[in-house]
Amino acid sequence: MYSPKGYQLHGEGTGSKQLTDAAFADMKQLTDLQLSAIVTETQGAKSAK
Incomplete structure (x- = not known):
């Protein structure tokens, strides 16, 4: 998420905590x-259906 102070990261889900922590x-x-x-790259990607 982008805020006036820059990007802020947060996560949620049920995946591996160890892998999530490493990615974070x-x-x-x-x-930035x-x-x-x-x-920008992900916004231009087509979703797989």
Whole structure:
């Protein structure tokens, strides 16, 4: 989520806590520009049906 203070990460779900924590740690290292590029790329992706 983007706020005036920048991107804020949070998670929810039933997946592996160990894997989620590792992914969260990786994502915290990304810059605002890198996160923005990821958002732009996913918005342009077609959903599989």
